[in-house]
Amino acid sequence: MTKHTGSSMHRVPSAGAVEHGYPQGHLGHLTEHEEQAFVEFKTLLEEKGLYKPGNPPSHDDPTLLRFLRARKFVPEDAYVQFSETEKFRNANQVEILYDTIDIDSFETTRKLYPRFTGRRDKRGIPIYVFQIRHLDSHAVAKYEKSTETTYSRAKTDGKTQPKLLQLFALYEHLTRFVQPLSSECTDRPHPSTPITLSTNIVDISHVSLRMFWNLKSHMQAASQLATAHYPETLDRIFIIGAPMFFSTVWGWIKRWFDPVTVSKIFILQEHDVLPVLTTFMDIKNIPKAYGGELDWDFFDEPAWDDEVKRICQFENGYTTLPQGPVYWKPIDDGKRLECIAVGTKKGVDRRERVCTITRAYPPKSAEDTLVSTTEGEESFGTPTEKPIINAEVPTANIAALSISDGK
Known part of the structure; x- marks a missing residue:
């Protein structure tokens, strides 16, 4: 990754966090230690009745591996x-929520959070x-x-606010459809x-200090x-x-996240937006609002x-x-995927x-659902596999789908 220095771009300090860029730690790119930890993690889950191998398994490998990465490949912590x-x-009942959510409600929720552009960065990671x-x-009040x-x-459960549960439907959309x-x-x-990742452009222009403050409790809970x-x-x-006062806002926002998550955040000044974005994305996949060639606005499909x-x-x-909740399901012994529209x-x-x-x-076979360091032997989730999205979806957690990395 290109490192930019100088006052033109401020990379939020990571307090010494160690970074491992994609695809390290992902299927097909595990070290011997990580591979062994993954086997131990799946065995532990199976012993506890939380995982059932098979074709398809109860949970797919990419989903399980996200939890293991988040806990630094310590199986007991990931469990x-x-x-x-x-x-x-x-x-x-998150899966029933996703299957039966009102499509109009789903689309209303999408308008308040990070939106998928339909494009991917240079590594194939979706851009929000x-x-x-x-x-x-x-x-927000109307929503x-x-x-x-x-x-x-x-x-x-009667404890989680409905507005947050609807947000979870968007995480399901990320992990079960977009990824x-x-x-x-x-x-x-x-x-x-x-x-299993997302790249996020967070536009905080035209946002007042009062607005940040009013969103604080919701952002933190989400x-x-x-x-x-x-x-x-x-x-x-x-x-x-970022407005001039953002350093003050950042002072209390960054305390919500671990150093590894903080190390993934870049705060760009206006003249650095396009040079930095084009380091990670082709210009044809960057919206015109940020200097690229993509004819796409925030409320567009x-x-x-x-x-x-x-x-x-x-x-x-x-x-x-289509709009609304959709997901992919393996068919023909995993040789194909079908897209199912629900809601x-x-x-x-x-x-x-x-x-x-x-x-x-x-x-290649049911046995291939076990961890493999050979590329091309991964499996994906089914509607019952409970793929789970991460707390780092689109953006500087400035609203919910945001900067948390689950670590």
């Missing part, structure tokens, strides 16, 4: 975090953009009021290594839940348009790139990937096949 996440998911200025008091009504058939789709795109380095239950899905955060269009074989009248519209369930993808690197 604690994973078991707590399973309890949370069961208590709040988050414009904080849309989270004004009126928009929170809407979450008081029934928006899915999931029962909850598996990105993983099947082979126009990238290490094409057989699953993508960050804590996301860090706990959606670890290791963030690669880099680029903060753009994803601008799907040519590789996505190439690999998707549409069915049932679909010609593009409800005016109380009517939607469950339709949108398209299929012929996998470039299908699992």
Whole structure:
């Protein structure tokens, strides 16, 4: 990674954190120690009744490995975090939430948090953009009021706020749809290594100090839940348009995160935005608002790139990937994936096949679901695999889907 120095760009200090860039620590790129830890972790989960191997397994390897990376490859520590996440998911019926969430409610939630551009960075990692200025008091109040009504058939633990549970549907979308789709795109380095990260542009221009302060409690609660239950899905955060007072705001925000997460955050001055972004992304995949060539604005639907269009074989009248909750499910013994559109519209369930993808690197056998250091032997999740997103999704946690890395 290119390191920029000088006053033009301030990289938030990481307090000595050790960084390991993608694909280190990911499937196909594990050290002997990491491979052994992964085997021990899966064995421990199986003994505790939290994991069942098979074809498909109860949880996919990329999901399990995120928890192990978050806990620095200590199986016992990863087990604690994973078991707590399973309890949370069961208590709040997260999968029923995703399957039955009202599509309009889902789309309303998307407008308040980081949005997928439909493009990927130079390593194939999906690019999200988050414009904080849309989270004004009126928009947030209207959204929170809407979450008081029934928006899915999931029962909850009665402790987690509805507005945060709807946010979790977006994490499910990241881990169950966007990342598996990105993983099947082979126009990238290490094409057989699953993508479990996201790259995030966080635009904080036109945001007042009062607005930051009003969002503080929500941001903190969302960050804590996301860090706990959606670890290791963030690669880099680029903060753009920081006002003069942001150093004060950053002083209390950064205390919410561990040093490794902080080391992934870049605060860019205006004249450094394009030079730094083009280090990580092709200019054709950078929105015009930030100096690139992509004709995409914050409220637009994803601008799907040519590789996505190439690999998707549409069915049932679909010609593009739809709005609302969708996920990928292995079929034909894992040789293909089918995209299933779910959710409800005016109380009517939607469950339709949108398209299929012929996998470039299908699992060779059931045994290949065990850890492998050979590329091309990974498996993905099914709707019952409970893929879990991470607390680092789009952006400087300045609102929820953000800067936590689950460590």
